[in-house]
Amino acid sequence: MNQRANPILEHALHNEKLSNELFSGGEFYDWVVTTCYYSAIYFVINELFPNQYDIGGKPFQCHSFDDYCFKKSRSNVSSNRNSKHDIREELVKEYLPDIRVAFHTLRESCSTSRYKNYKITKEEAQLAIDCLKEIKLECMP
Numbered sequence: 272m273n274q275r276a277n278p279i280l281e282h283a284l285h286n287e288k289l290s291n292e293l294f295s296g297g298e299f300y301d302w303v304v305t306t307c308y309y310s311a312i313y314f315v316i317n318e319l320f321p322n323q324y325d326i327g328g329k330p331f332q333c334h335s336f337d338d339y340c341f342k343k344s345r346s347n348v349s350s351n352r353n354s355k356h357d358i359r360e361e362l363v364k365e366y367l368p369d370i371r372v373a374f375h376t377l378r379e380s381c382s383t384s385r386y387k388n389y390k391i392t393k394e395e396a397q398l399a400i401d402c403l404k405e406i407k408l409e410c411m412p
Contacts, residue, residue: 303396
């Protein structure tokens with residue numbers, strides 16, 4: 272049987288590979304954290320979509336994260352204050368609770384790394400790698 276490539280999963284694995292290479296290089300720990308977070312995003316999206324979700328009390332088939340965001344924006348429960356990162360984190364909390372702490376940790380670490388003058392320690396980068404491993408383990412098909 273001919274299996275079609277999964278570009279979302281491929282993107283997650285591509286970013287994970289870069290995270291590991293950057294970590295072993297020992298210099299760009301801020302980018303380790305950033306690529307770990309973006310790898311985690313793709314693992315999570317791959318796990319969550321396509322699927323049916325209750326939006327505003329009605330069931331909707333959502334083919335992708337963007338489709339979900341669009342349908343949510345059309346409902347009465349939408350808020351313009353919710354960024355896509357916020358919406359994604361809400362989905363993780365509700366549907367992937369076993370990795371919510373790891374996902375939140377990566378998101379916060381990624382955000383923080385951009386404001387610490389790129390001074391991320393090896394230990395902080397290792398935490399990002401560990402969080403990504405946890406997320407991948409939960410989300411891999």
